[in-house]
Amino acid sequence: MNAAQRILIIAGIAIIGFTMSFGVWYAIFDEHQTLNAIGLNLASGFIHAATGDLSAAMTSLDNYAAVNREYRFEVHSHGHWGMLALILLILGLVFQQLGLSERQGLALAWLLALSAALFPLGILIQTGPALAIGKALSLFGAVGMVLGLLVSAWGLIRGASP
Amino acid sequence: MTQTEIAPVQAQQLLATSSQRLLAIGGVLLVASGMLFGDVFAMFVLHPNNAGISDAMVAAAQLIPAGDTDGIRSQFMAIGGLLENRGTKIDAHSHIIHMGFIGLLLAMMQPWVALSAVAKRRAAWFYILSATLLPCSIFAIHYVGLAYSPLQHIGWASILADLFGAFLALAMFIQLWGLWRYCRGERAADISPAYIGVGNGNGASRALLVGGLLLLVCGFLYGAGFAAYGDLTDAPQEVDIFKAIVTHAAGSQQVMLDQDFAALGKLQMFHGINVAVHAHINEMGILLLLMAFVQGFVQYSDNTRLRWAQLAVLSAFGLPLGILMEIPFGIVGSIVADLFGFTMLVSLMAMLFGLLRYTGASDAENGGAL
Numbered sequence A: 001m002n003a004a005q006r007i008l009i010i011a012g013i014a015i016i017g018f019t020m021s022f023g024v025w026y027a028i029f030d031e032h033q034t035l036n037a038i039g040l041n042l043a044s045g046f047i048h049a050a051t052g053d054l055s056a057a058m059t060s061l062d063n064y065a066a067v068n069r070e071y072r073f074e075v076h077s078h079g080h081w082g083m084l085a086l087i088l089l090i091l092g093l094v095f096q097q098l099g100l101s102e103r104q105g106l107a108l109a110w111l112l113a114l115s116a117a118l119f120p121l122g123i124l125i126q127t128g129p130a131l132a133i134g135k136a137l138s139l140f141g142a143v144g145m146v147l148g149l150l151v152s153a154w155g156l157i158r159g160a161s162p
Numbered sequence B: 001m002t003q004t005e006i007a008p009v010q011a012q013q014l015l016a017t018s019s020q021r022l023l024a025i026g027g028v029l030l031v032a033s034g035m036l037f038g039d040v041f042a043m044f045v046l047h048p049n050n051a052g053i054s055d056a057m058v059a060a061a062q063l064i065p066a067g068d069t070d071g072i073r074s075q076f077m078a079i080g081g082l083l084e085n086r087g088t089k090i091d092a093h094s095h096i097i098h099m100g101f102i103g104l105l106l107a108m109m110q111p112w113v114a115l116s117a118v119a120k121r122r123a124a125w126f127y128i129l130s131a132t133l134l135p136c137s138i139f140a141i142h143y144v145g146l147a148y149s150p151l152q153h154i155g156w157a158s159i160l161a162d163l164f165g166a167f168l169a170l171a172m173f174i175q176l177w178g179l180w181r182y183c184r185g186e187r188a189a190d191i192s193p194a195y196i197g198v199g200n201g202n203g204a205s206r207a208l209l210v211g212g213l214l215l216l217v218c219g220f221l222y223g224a225g226f227a228a229y230g231d232l233t234d235a236p237q238e239v240d241i242f243k244a245i246v247t248h249a250a251g252s253q254q255v256m257l258d259q260d261f262a263a264l265g266k267l268q269m270f271h272g273i274n275v276a277v278h279a280h281i282n283e284m285g286i287l288l289l290l291m292a293f294v295q296g297f298v299q300y301s302d303n304t305r306l307r308w309a310q311l312a313v314l315s316a317f318g319l320p321l322g323i324l325m326e327i328p329f330g331i332v333g334s335i336v337a338d339l340f341g342f343t344m345l346v347s348l349m350a351m352l353f354g355l356l357r358y359t360g361a362s363d364a365e366n367g368g369a370l
Helices: A005-050 A056-100 A102-126 A130-162 B003-012 B018-062 B067-111 B117-144 B156-183 B202-232 B238-250 B253-295 B302-329 B331-366
Strands: none
Touching: A005 A102, A005 B067, A056 A130, A056 B067, A056 B238, A056 B253, A102 B117, A102 B238, A102 B331, A130 B067, B018 B067, B018 B117, B018 B238, B018 B253, B018 B331, B067 B117, B067 B156, B067 B253, B067 B331, B117 B156, B156 B253, B202 B253, B202 B302, B238 B253, B253 B302, B253 B331, B302 B331
């Protein structure tokens, strides 16, 4: 196992372990409460409208939209960490066949590992006040993953050709 | 057998040891079970469930002019139950498949996990059992509910799902510990097992590898495009439609209300299908890449192996395409997606039989020493 493979495989396993722990924590301490809040706010929107208080209905629906967005972003972070970690592990296993120099391989491994960690982190951060930082991180992570994957695909196709 | 003795054997005779076999065969079985569950869920639960949610939402809106708040509450209780039913089944489906993927990857990494053979076998069993029981617990959440639960919001099935989730995290940290020991030099020799391009199965591996990478690039671009579409266009937001629904319902404007519900249904279908397409492209891509690793151990002739691999690649492209076709063609798209899901299952099962033939032949040669 060379240094680049080590980075990809250890980063992949660490991210999977982290996202599983995050998933367990989230399921116990946040998910049920968030789902309750989503249902409660949506129902309140309808109930306030039934009592004639349309202003309160709009506030409840805005709260529903905010909590629903937070829930989707949190679940997406968990899911994307897991899937991107799997890609790191797969690339770690075939990395020697990419035909890259040691320096290029290390640069690609760091790009992929950082992108896989930062893209879902950026999504998660967007649920808090640091929206711009979250967007910047997720953009960096998305571009990094696409670039890294294209370079890997090019290396594999080049390495596979006789 | 110690790690010093077992590592060179694993590097030269891949899938020869029980921990590798357990993780590889268990992984394929988990993926196949998850796909079968997804097919059944899509056919018999998803569509009736969506119709139920839509009907309850319309009924709740119709109760607004009469001021029937109790009736609205009971409709939303019904919606909550339907959403929980759907959500836990989607979670069970995705968790079974993802746990299978991780199992396959762990199998491939066993030569680099510097633990004793007994510890690796126990760690593999620990992973496979936890990976099987986690989705079963998630599936049971809707049916067990809060019966006999010591907690106000969390039932026994959720508690068990959390427990097995924690076990899975622990199983991953055990594997990480083994890798860490390897990286620190606690190993017999530097091992580089090659899973692609060795021996038989190179053509099939290459077909799966290229298909998988192409799908992953498509999946990333599709996800980025869908996110950008939501951010950069004036596409209607769900909350705006809900606001229109309660406003028009309160004013008894039935025609407008019907239009609002039509817009809501269209938006939810568009969003749900696009998310499903993105997820399925990526998952099929990862599955093809993973299956590329085991082609050298699928004991068929080169032609037969290549045919199964080509069927898997065709199915992996066809499944998300079928889901996407649901937007313009409705049920026809669902049938196409289900058909390709079924052909993917068939090719996976064929590869699993090939793997079992390989392990049997390997055992016969070694006299079952490992």
